Amino acid sequence: xxxxxxxxxxxxxxxxxxxxxxxxxxxxxxxxxxxxxxxxxxxxxxxxxxxxxxxxxxxxxxxxxxxxxxxxxxxxxxxxxxxxxxxxxxxxxxxxxxxxxxxxxxxxxxxxxxxxxxxxx
Numbered sequence: 001x002x003x004x005x006x007x008x009x010x011x012x013x014x015x016x017x018x019x020x021x022x023x024x025x026x027x028x029x030x031x032x033x034x035x036x037x038x039x040x041x042x043x044x045x046x047x048x049x050x051x052x053x054x055x056x057x058x059x060x061x062x063x064x065x066x067x068x069x070x071x072x073x074x075x076x077x078x079x080x081x082x083x084x085x086x087x088x089x090x091x092x093x094x095x096x097x098x099x100x101x102x103x104x105x106x107x108x109x110x111x112x113x114x115x116x117x118x119x120x121x
Contacts, residue, residue: 007053008070010111012044013062019108020045020056027087030054064110077101077117 012020024030030047034040043058052072074080081091081103092104102116 007046007055009055009057010065010070010107011059011062012056012109012111014043014058014060016058016109017043017045017056023108024054024056027084027089029083062109064106064112066110066112069104069112069114071114071116074115074117077103077115080115 021032024045024047025032028047028049030049030052033046033048033053035044035046044056046053046055048054054070078101081093084105085091089105094102094104097116100116100118102114105113105115107113
C-alpha cells in the first residue's frame, strides 16, 4: 500500500548544477543532500527541506516541465513570494484554487513550480 511520497524528480540540462544549487539552496532555502556515489556520477543534485525532497536529474534531451510540476506547500506565502522576487524570480499569482493562496514560478532551467498555502477558515 502507498504510504507517502518519497521525492519528486525534475529534469535539468547537463552543466546546470551550479544554477540549481543557487536557486534551490540560496533562493528556496533548501539543503543539498549528497547523492549515493553510483548516482552522483550521473550529475544532478538532490535537495530537501523538512519532509520535502526534490531530485534534479540530468536529461540528455532536456525540455522543461511546463505543465507538470510539484506543488510545494509553504507558510507565510506573501513573504516567501517576496523572497523569490527579491532574487529576480518572476512570480505569477493564481487565485483559482479554492481555500488556498498560490503562485507559480520557474526554476532556472524553466521547470514550473507551484507554491501554495491553505487559507485559514
